[in-house]
Amino acid sequence: MVQCLTARRVGAVLVLDAADQLLGIVGERGIVGSLVKHGSRTLEMTVAQLMTRILYTATPATTVAQAVEMITHRRIRYRPVMDEGRLLGTVSIVSIGDVVKAGLSQQKHKVGSLKAYVVGAA
Numbered sequence: 001m002v003q004c005l006t007a008r009r010v011g012a013v014l015v016l017d018a019a020d021q022l023l024g025i026v027g028e029r030g031i032v033g034s035l036v037k038h039g040s041r042t043l044e045m046t047v048a049q050l051m052t053r054i055l056y057t058a059t060p061a062t063t064v065a066q067a068v069e070m071i072t073h074r075r076i077r078y079r080p081v082m083d084e085g086r087l088l089g090t091v092s093i094v095s096i097g098d099v100v101k102a103g104l105s106q107q108k109h110k111v112g113s114l115k116a117y118v119v120g121a122a
Contacts, residue, residue, distance in 0.1 A: 001026055057081065
């Protein structure tokens with residue numbers, strides 16, 4: 001599992017069964033926590049033993065604000081997006097950070113435009 005995360009340069013992997021039903025998630029924090037608790041035995045554990053089974057999911061209708069609130073409140077890093085039992089994707093701290101960064105950039109542009117308008121009108 002650690003090799004998979006490293007090779008794909010991701011912080012977590014969603015675990016699905018043969019019918020593509022979401023079973024859980026294995027992430028860096030879970031692995032590190034297991035290393036602290038179980039030591040090197042962690043490296044011999046299965047994905048089923050390491051994965052977190054309690055998941056807080058979103059839907060396509062979930063707003064960014066709702067996703068941020070859940071991620072912040074629950075102190076989670078990833079939120080699978082589901083639609084009628086089907087996995088569509090994942091919202092993460094990184095993707096939310098990208099949204100916030102884009103929003104700040106837009107606000108900065110608006111402020112610059114307004115400043116230019118006010119100075120030009122004076």
